[in-house]
Amino acid sequence: MEARMTHPAMTVPGAMKALLDLGNSAKGAGVPDEVLDLVNLRASQVNGCGVCVDMHARSLRKMGESDERVFGVGAWRDMPYYSDAERAALALAESVTRLADTPDPVPDAVWAEAARHWDGPALSALLVAIAAVNVWNRLNASTHQVAGSIPL
Numbered sequence: 001m002e003a004r005m006t007h008p009a010m011t012v013p014g015a016m017k018a019l020l021d022l023g024n025s026a027k028g029a030g031v032p033d034e035v036l037d038l039v040n041l042r043a044s045q046v047n048g049c050g051v052c053v054d055m056h057a058r059s060l061r062k063m064g065e066s067d068e069r070v071f072g073v074g075a076w077r078d079m080p081y082y083s084d085a086e087r088a089a090l091a092l093a094e095s096v097t098r099l100a101d102t103p104d105p106v107p108d109a110v111w112a113e114a115a116r117h118w119d120g121p122a123l124s125a126l127l128v129a130i131a132a133v134n135v136w137n138r139l140n141a142s143t144h145q146v147a148g149s150i151p152l
Contacts, residue, residue, distance in 0.1 A: 004144045023132040029125035031118065034063050035086055039093040039126060040133040041073050046097045047137035054147035056133075085117035089126055096130045 009016040026036060037056045044052035060070045072079035076090045092106070092114040099105040115123060139145075 001144065001146045003146055004142075007143065007145055008139050019132065019135060022128065022135070026125040026129035026132065030122035031089070031125045031129070034060065034065060035089050036125075036129050037063070037065075038069075038073060038082075038086060039089050039129055041070070042076065042090050043093045043097040043130055043133045044137055045074050046094060047134065047141060049137035049140045050147040051140040051145045052133060052136055088113040088117045092126060093130050096127065097134055 009019050037060045041056035057070050069081045072081050076082055091110045095106040095110045
């Protein structure tokens with residue numbers, strides 16, 4: 001595999017810092033880092049971003065997450081490894097990532113379940129994290145960035 005071009009975040013002045021700052025802004029608002037990485041991993045799986053799937057799976061393993069939790073994210077609904085709050089975050093990540101797939105992009109039931117488990121600042125952090133990883137996914141997938149090749 002070979003990238004189509006140098007990563008846009010590395011060639012557009014200020015883009016890398018802005019994207020990293022956006023992603024980092026979601027930290028410290030009441031969502032555990034493990035949950036943020038689970039959400040990032042799931043959105044990246046949906047979007048087919050090998051760079052981010054690799055990065056977030058590795059990050060979860062470094063945090064001490066089990067293989068079952070890391071490998072099960074793609075089928076989280078059918079796995080017993082996630083709390084109700086994590087499931088709500090994963091459902092929100094899928095809905096926000098798949099905005100164009102349904103006439104009701106983030107159904108009220110998905111929103112209500114997320115809001116039941118996450119307070120306002122945490123829910124905002126989840127939304128920012130989901131938006132940020134979707135930007136990375138789109139840049140990486142469209143330019144065919146290779147997993148392990150971007151020094152992040």
